[in-house]
Amino acid sequence: MIRRLVIPWLLGVAVLGAAESSDLLRFTNGDQLHGTFEGIKDGPKAVWLRDDVATPVEYKADQVRQIVLRGGRPVKSLASVSHVALVNGDRIPGKIVEMDDRSVTMDTEFAGMLRIPRDQVAMFAPNPLGGRLRYHGPFIEDEWKMAHAAFPEGMPAEEKEAAGNETVKPEQPGRWAFSGSGWYWKSKSYGTAIIRENAMPDRAILRFDLAWRNRLSVAIAFHADLAKPQPEEKNEANHDDPRRRPLGFVPGDSAILPKLFGNSYVLQIFSMQMILYRTSVDGDGVPSVERVQINGGGTRLGDTGKATVEIRSNRLTGEISLFMDGAFVAQWNESAGGLYDPSRFAGKGNAFGFVVQTEDSPVKVSDVMVAEWNGMPDSARSLQADDQDIVLLTNGTDRFSGKVESFRDGKIRFDGKFGQFQFSLGDVAEIRFARNTLAKESEAPADNLVVQLSPLGQISGRPVSGTASSVHLVNPVCGEIDVALEAAVLLDFHGSNNFIDDWDAEF
Structure with a gap:
């Protein structure tokens, strides 16, 4: 969401969003400003240009949180991910x-x-x-879509509340918020999925960073084909139930999963346990859910925390493995107990997605990578x-x-x-x-800048100078370096290893 920002040097009349340019500057207070990144000046300061301003404007680095370059699209991606x-x-x-x-x-x-x-x-x-790396992001918002089981024809238009009106409209689904290089779920409701299509090969690694607060309850679908079931008849008896009106399900209801993801595998992760499901939509459009026995599966994630989650899935052999923070957690194999028939593999597609399944449970998904898997156990x-x-x-x-x-x-x-x-x-x-x-990790300087590269990589340092095409950094390991920005998609002026610091109220 773009907030209105009044700039004194525009005499109080310019409003954000009037004309979007390819670059986006995000301030530490949550405000955002479209324009063009022009470089770095001593201070350090970010130099910013807009079409409606005659001369570039300089912002101190401590005012700037992130600059998204070219809408998250590189001029030229790196040829190798070594x-x-x-x-x-x-x-x-x-x-x-x-x-x-x-x-x-x-x-x-x-x-x-x-x-x-x-x-x-x-x-x-x-x-x-x-x-081979197939996807790394999110840096581009429109590469993803949202879906809700109560709206099989697509999400309704978002209704804006008048300023100061905090009335909750129960007929409106919650929405994920995209910011910088992550998807945030901060709605008080539940049930809206964020989905990335055409990303998973037959043998795939899906890796992402997950951060949460307040009773983690998130479901991750993989190898989903997004098949749509036949519409259900409305049940008038549910109209008096405020938890089922009008979105049609209760928190944690696994019955919504095939309505969101079609034929898929869905891993539900809670603070103390996890469950793997097969979800399906048959030839008559009838959805169903089947719980799968997992070899392993215990978790102790706490009410607030973060983890790197890695799912390895092989449609050709029926193998699925789960790692968290690099450590093995669980494994499941469709071929167990006999000859494997690939048609038994529930995941029929190449999409993946995320959905939060409980109320008031903020979640952040970032650093998502999909790669071809060579079968490493x-x-x-x-x-x-x-x-x-x-x-x-x-x-x-x-x-x-x-x-x-x-x-x-x-x-x-x-x-x-x-x-x-x-x-x-x-x-x-x-x-x-x-x-x-290994050497001990040293604390990053207060004015540290992290340059995110596409399709993979990042390098940090104290910014000294720069232009629209390169920045001069003092890296604590490599010394002074000039970083060309052709492959860069994000300049992060306030990167932090503390996930709480990354979650300001407005993102």
């Missing part, structure tokens, strides 16, 4: 050129050659996620050790523990328990370096 992850949280995409005991040298598309101290590199992923992160490096190969089964010595001439030299090895980069999915060899 990257290193640093101790400070930066993920630097690029091609490794050389590595020894002291440093790692990367050739990047956006900043040229970077030399990184070895103890600052927590992970190196030549072939991350086990396959686990991740190197779940095996990370204090004293040894872990090398996980792209075949998904072979892993080695020991010490990564160097990288030269296209080969990783590795000293393992059972001898010395050399690996080609194409054979390595991920390397996790021993925790005890």
Whole structure:
């Protein structure tokens, strides 16, 4: 939602939203301003230009929260998602050129050659996620759609309440709010899904960051075909039930899931448990829900928190696995007990989505990634050790523990328990370096800027100067660097690892 913002230098008459440009500046107080990013000046200050203003305007960095560039669309996405992850949280995409005991040298598309101290590199992923990245976001709002079971023909037009009128209209469904690089659910109601279509391949990894408050109750659909059931006859007996009028269901009702997602798998996650469902719509348009027994499935997530959730789903073999924060949680397999028939796989489509299923339960979904899955049963992160490096190969089964010595001439030299090895980069999915060899994470400066890249990656630093096409940063690890903004989609001036700080009242 764009709030009205009166700018003194426009003599109090200009209002936001009159003419939208491709860039969006979001202030720390929640106000937003369309225009064009023109660069960085000493201070640091963001330079902003609008068509209705003769000269650029400068805003202090402590006033600016985020700048979304070109509506979240890069001029040119990075060609590769090979990257290193640093101790400070930066993920630097690029091609490794050389590595020894002291440093790692990367050739990047956006900043040229970077030399990184070895103890600052927590992970190196030549072939991350086990396959080709299919989606990373959300940076573009109109790539998603909303749906509600009570409105099978589509969401009704949003009705704006008059200023100061806090009357709740029960016939109006709640709506997700898009801001910067995340979807927020802050409605007091429940039941509206946010859906991304045409994203999941047959073998897929779906990974996202989830943050919540007040009794987590969220359902995640995957491999959904969004088939619509036949309309139901209205039940007049429900008209006197305020919880069922007029949206047609009660909190936590699994019967709405096939109405939202069609033929799909849906994982319900609560603070203390999780449930996996098959949802279906048959040839006659009749919806149904079937609960699936999960091998594992216990959770203790608390009433408020955050987690990185990863679902791995293979339509061809019937395998589904769940990881949270890199650790294995649960597994299920359609092929158990006999020969596998892929037609039994409930998920018939390539969409995924999220729906909150209880009242007054704010949720944030961000850093969503979908990639092709090569069948890896686990991740190197779940095996990370204090004293040894872990090398996980792209075949998904072979892993080695020991010490990564160097990288030269296209080969990783590795000293393992059972001898010395050399690996080609194409054979390595991920390397996790021993925790005890890593430097301690330092606190980011107050004026830290994080540049988000497409399709994957981020680099941070103190902004010194810049133009519309590049910014000059002082990175605490790499030193002074010029970051080209062709692949950038978001400039985050107030990034925080504290999810509470990310949830201002108006987003």
